[in-house]
Amino acid sequence: MSSLIPKTFAKIAVTALPEIATKRVVSTSVAHKQSARVIEVDPLTLGTCPFRSTFEKVESIVNPIEPKVEPQELTKETGIKSFEHVPGPKGLPILGSLLDYFKKDGLRFDKMFEAFKVRSIEFGPVYKESIGPIDTVVISDPAEYAKVIRADGKFPNRKEMEPMAFYREQKGIGLGLVNSQGEEWHRQRSAVIKKMLMLNEVQDFSQPMNVVANDFITHLSSSRDASGEIQQLDKQIFKWAMESIGTFLFEERIGCLNEKPTELAQEFIDTLQKYFRLMQQLMYNLPMYKVFRTKKWQEFEKLSDRIMEVGREFVDKKIEKLQNADPSTSQEKGAFLTHLISQKSLSTSDVTSNAVDLLSAAVETTSNASLWCLYNLATNPEAQQTMFNEINTVLPNKEDVTPQALSKLPYVKAVLKETFRKYPITYATSRFLPENLEVGGYNIPAGTHVQANLYGMYSDAKIFPEPEKFKPERWLRESKMDSQTKSLSNLIWGHGARMCIGRRFAEQEMHIMLTKIIQNFKLEYHHEPVEPTLNTVMTPDRPVQIKFVPRS
Numbered sequence: 273m274s275s276l277i278p279k280t281f282a283k284i285a286v287t288a289l290p291e292i293a294t295k296r297v298v299s300t301s302v303a304h305k306q307s308a309r310v311i312e313v314d315p316l317t318l319g320t321c322p323f324r325s326t327f328e329k330v331e332s333i334v335n336p337i338e339p340k341v342e343p344q345e346l347t348k349e350t351g352i353k354s355f356e357h358v359p360g361p362k363g364l365p366i367l368g369s370l371l372d373y374f375k376k377d378g379l380r381f382d383k384m385f386e387a388f389k390v391r392s393i394e395f396g397p398v399y400k401e402s403i404g405p406i407d408t409v410v411i412s413d414p415a416e417y418a419k420v421i422r423a424d425g426k427f428p429n430r431k432e433m434e435p436m437a438f439y440r441e442q443k444g445i446g447l448g449l450v451n452s453q454g455e456e457w458h459r460q461r462s463a464v465i466k467k468m469l470m471l472n473e474v475q476d477f478s479q480p481m482n483v484v485a486n487d488f489i490t491h492l493s494s495s496r497d498a499s500g501e502i503q504q505l506d507k508q509i510f511k512w513a514m515e516s517i518g519t520f521l522f523e524e525r526i527g528c529l530n531e532k533p534t535e536l537a538q539e540f541i542d543t544l545q546k547y548f549r550l551m552q553q554l555m556y557n558l559p560m561y562k563v564f565r566t567k568k569w570q571e572f573e574k575l576s577d578r579i580m581e582v583g584r585e586f587v588d589k590k591i592e593k594l595q596n597a598d599p600s601t602s603q604e605k606g607a608f609l610t611h612l613i614s615q616k617s618l619s620t621s622d623v624t625s626n627a628v629d630l631l632s633a634a635v636e637t638t639s640n641a642s643l644w645c646l647y648n649l650a651t652n653p654e655a656q657q658t659m660f661n662e663i664n665t666v667l668p669n670k671e672d673v674t675p676q677a678l679s680k681l682p683y684v685k686a687v688l689k690e691t692f693r694k695y696p697i698t699y700a701t702s703r704f705l706p707e708n709l710e711v712g713g714y715n716i717p718a719g720t721h722v723q724a725n726l727y728g729m730y731s732d733a734k735i736f737p738e739p740e741k742f743k744p745e746r747w748l749r750e751s752k753m754d755s756q757t758k759s760l761s762n763l764i765w766g767h768g769a770r771m772c773i774g775r776r777f778a779e780q781e782m783h784i785m786l787t788k789i790i791q792n793f794k795l796e797y798h799h800e801p802v803e804p805t806l807n808t809v810m811t812p813d814r815p816v817q818i819k820f821v822p823r824s
């Protein structure tokens with residue numbers, strides 16, 4: 273048992289991208305057994321990654337790749353230093369630097385983004401750290417990380433969300449898009465990608481997003497207390513996020529924003545909130561649940577059972593409806609579940625797993641990103657006024673926020689980008705290298721876990737002058753920022769073939785909702801500053817008490 277402790281802690285410690293955890297991570301050993309081959313890249317399957325296109329034109333990708341040169345030889349021939357020379361904290365045998373995270377005033381797992389920054393200042397733009405037996409290489413130089421992006425293969429490997437994956441394995445349920453790997457992941461992704469990343473498919477959904485956002489404004493208006501603040505604002509935004517993605521996935525309103533949410537909606541919100549909270553606790557703690565069924569695990573299992581059950585109910589209901597539908601009218605535009613069910617490559621269990629994956633990946637991310645946006649706007653009245661003026665010019669009569677209107681609202685988009693820069697909710701990327709790679713003058717062997725230190729890059733004064741200031745202007749077309757630096761904002765969504773599949777959806781729904789909030793309310797903040805902490809994603813460390821003053 274004692275040997276389990278450092279190992280499992282290490283897994284937790286390096287879980288920088290919260291949607292992910294360790295385990296069946298590296299397929300490089302398999303990759304090495306196969307011979308190198310060139311794979312034609314289908315841009316649709318690959319996904320759109322503007323960051324990638326800035327740095328290179330992808331014509332072909334070699335994956336999986338046979339290492340052509342052994343690390344030592346590479347070092348001798350080219351002067352590139354071997355992996356052993358990568359700087360980093362020394363640490364103890366087996367434990368590595370683990371104890372640094374338990375010292376008084378030391379580094380903290382719930383502030384891993386700060387730990388990355390502190391380490392990179394001490395050890396440089398490429399450093400390695402062993403927390404337990406796992407080596408992680410953290411890269412803080414965008415040009416060096418661009419090499420990792422270029423090396424991203426057709427089947428990029430990332431860490432799993434461990435409790436979620438473990439639950440599904442125990443229950444014999446498909447791992448779904450978030451946690452599956454290799455060809456299995458590709459199969460799932462190919463079935464979903466058209467609906468999620470195609471611009472016109474997502475734009476078709478702007479009208480229902482407007483309806484949900486309008487309901488949210490009504491909900492906020494009636495939730496204001498005597499001082500104009502909204503208690504448990506995070507919970508209210510969570511309801512919006514769930515209603516928005518739920519409407520898209522299940523093709524029907526869930527009822528989260530009703531004055532009295534339906535029983536199912538209320539139960540689903542409570543279940544999901546508890547689920548995320550528990551997931552965080554399980555991810556950032558010893559996974560004793562793998563050894564015996566701890567109390568927390570039993571609770572997590574119960575919540576997961578319920579979530580899968582509700583997902584299954586929605587899917588079954590839809591299947592029944594489709595079976596009874598008139599074929600000439602069953603082609604619903606933008607209907608996501610209908611599309612998934614129609615995919616011959618997916619079983620009903622796959623459909624349920626993917627629907628539940630999308631729901632859980634969508635709610636926590638968009639609700640926290642929106643909360644940070646509102647906080648930034650409330651604490652930066654000038655930026656808020658500029659945003660209001662822009663919205664008022666484009667939509668003087670509070671018309672629907674259409675894709676056409678959004679194309680004329682660059683400042684609204686800049687507010688979201690600047691929010692991600694200040695509070696990168698996914699504060700680091702995660703990849704297992706598919707091939708040996710030179711990064712920063714060191715040879716990093718295939719299979720190594722590497723991460724881009726987004727929080728470090730985004731708060732680096734050499735890259736973003738006055739990083740502590742909230743300045744959406746820096747993202748506008750007319751700003752002096754070079755295009756390579758601008759493209760860094762894309763990394764919040766990951767990169768390459770495995771970048772966030774909900775990106776277009778998330779951006780559109782957040783742009784619409786934020787536009788409507790600023791149209792209807794002036795935001796004020798009269799409390800102590802809020803600090804970021806990790807709660808699966810980067811969240812405010814206390815309730816955000818924003819005053820919502822209705823605009824006349």
Ligand code: HEM
Nearest residue numbers: 633634637638641698764765766767770771772773774778
């Ligand atoms: C603020 C909003 C969001 C952010 C910042 C975000 C960020 C990310 C990141 C960084 C990844 C990992 C990408 C990689 O490894 O390259 C990811 C994956 C994923 N995201 Fe998002 N996400 C957001 C919203 C959403 C939404 C709304 C959905 C669903 C509608 C979604 C569904 C997913 C899924 C399914 C994956 C796994 C994709 C795969 O492995 O193929 N996300 N997201």
